[in-house]
Amino acid sequence: MDNTEIITRYLVEEFLPDVDVTELPPDYDLFAGGVVDSLALLKIIDWLGERFHLNLEDIEIAPDNFRTVHAIDSFIGAAGAHLVGKGMS
C-alpha cells in the first residue's frame, strides 16, 4: 500500500464513514469540502507523526500542506527528507 492509499484510507475511516476509499479523489479539496476543519487538522497531524514516525515539532505546519491527499503525501515526503537530512548532519 503506498502512502496515498494509506492516507485516503485513514481520512475515509475517520471523517467520511459513508464513503468508499475509491470515491475520495487524491486532489479533493478537504478544507473547502468541510471534511477537515482545524480540529480535524490537529488529529491528522498527530496521526501522521505516529504513522510515519515523523518528528513534526520543529516543522512549520502550513494548512496548504493538508488540503488534498496529494498535498499530504508530498508533505510526508518533505518531512521525511527533513528528518533524514537532520540525521545525516
Place this chain on the structure above:
Amino acid sequence: MYSSNPLVLAVVEHARSLPSEPALSWRGKTVSFAELAEMTRTAASVVAGLPPGPVGIVGEKAPETVALVLGCLAAGRRFLIPAPTLPVPTLSSLYRRAGCVAIVSTSDMGDGANGLATDVVDVRASAGEPPEVEADDVSFMLTTSGSTGTPKIVPLTVAAVERFARWAGAEFDLGPGRRVLNYAPLNFDLCLLEVWATLRCGGCVVLADPEQATNGAALAELVAGQRVHVVQAVPMFYELLLPAVRAPLDSVDRVLVTGDVFRPALLPRLREVFPNARLTNVYGCTETNDSFTQDLRADMDVIPMGAPIPGVRALLVAEDGSVLHGSGVGELLVSTPFQTPGYLDSPDRYVPHPEGADELRYFRSGDLVRRTDTGALVLEGRTDSRVKIRGQQVNTQQVEQVLLDHPAVLEAAALVAPDPVAGKRLHVVVRTDGTANSLVLRRHCVDRLPRAAVPSTLRVATDPLPRTATGKVDRKHLTAT
C-alpha cells in the same frame, strides 16, 4: 340539545335539505348528512351528561370522532383534541392544562353512534333550550407541533372558525357535491379546512385511513376511486403519492400544499399527476391559520409565499425591531381574521404594530422571510434557526434547503451541536436515494453556502428521519441519536 354554533346549525340544515348527500366517506362506507346529524345528537347527549367544563377528545380517525367534535360544539363545550400518538405523560399534562373534566373516546358513544337517523326533523325538535353560543366563546383547542418543546394549547373562538370556514368554502368550493380529501390526523389544524369547513359548507370529507398514511399506492387509489375534487396535505404526502401514481388523478381540481416547505423539484411531477388542478401553496400556522397563498407553476425554482388572504395583514420586522419597508430579511408578523386569542397557559406572541399604524394584534410567527427587489416574499427559515458558528451568522434552514435542492436528497435536518473547540458546530443528517455520498453533498454545499454553513459532520441515513405527530422533523429525537 343543539347550541347556536354555526357549524352545527349548518350540518343540521344540510341534514334537512340534503339528507342523503354524503358527509363522510370512510373505509369504503358513506355517512350521509342525516346520519351524521343523528350521530351528532347522540354525541351531544353524551357530552351534555358530563360535569361542566372542557372535554378532552381522543382524536382517533373515525366518523364517530367527527360526530364527537360536532357533539361538543352542539353542547357548547370547548374541547381539546391532541394527537393520540403523543407520549402518555405529554397527553395527560395537556388534558390537565386544558382543565378537561373528562376524556371522551368514540367507544363512549355506544351503538347509538352508528344508528340511522329515522326522522331528521326530530333532531331540531328535540333541541329544547339550546345553549346560546357567543362568538367569543372558545370551541376548538388545538396544540402546536411541539417540534421544539412541549406543545402549547391554541384555543380558537367560534367566530374565528366560522370566518375561516366561510373563506375556505368560497375559495376552494367546498359545497354540496364536492369531495375533499382529509389526509391529516383529526387533531391537525389542516382539518379546519378539510373536515370542518367542508362539513360547514355541505361537501363530503373523504377520510384517509391512518393505516394507509405512508402507502403512496393506496393513497392514489383513494383519490382516484373516491373521485376527490380537493386535495390538501403536507409535502410528505406528495412525496409518497407522486412516485406511486400510475394514471393522472384527473378528478382533482384544487391541490393545496401546506405545513412545510415543498421541494420545487417535485413541481413538474405534481403538474403531471394533477392535470386538471389549480396548484396552490398555502402558508399558515396553527395560531393564525392560513395566511398566504401562492399558485404553483411547474417551472418554479423557488416557491414564494404569495399574497395575503383577504383580511390578512403582514409585516416584516428587522432584527432591530423596525418595520422593513423595502427589500431585506425580517421576521414575519401576521394578523388574520382566524387567529387565536392567545395560548391557553403560556404568554402569547402578539405585539402591536411597531409603528402604531393600526390597532391590530400581530402574531410573531418566528419565520424569517426575505422580501426580494421585486417585492416577492420568500421563506428563509426560523428566527431560532439563526445561529452563530465561528462568529458567522448561519441559517440552519437554509442549509437544509440547499441540501434538499440536490436531486439525491429526500430529507435533511441541520442541527447545532456543542463543540469543545469551536463552541458550536453544524451537524447534518440527510436521507438520500443512494445516488450521492457525503463527499458529493459536501461539494454541493461548498458551491452554495458560506464556509461556516458547510456542515462539520454530515451523516447519510437510509431510514426516514423521525417525525413528530404533526409531521415535522423531530429534532429532539435526532439530537438524541
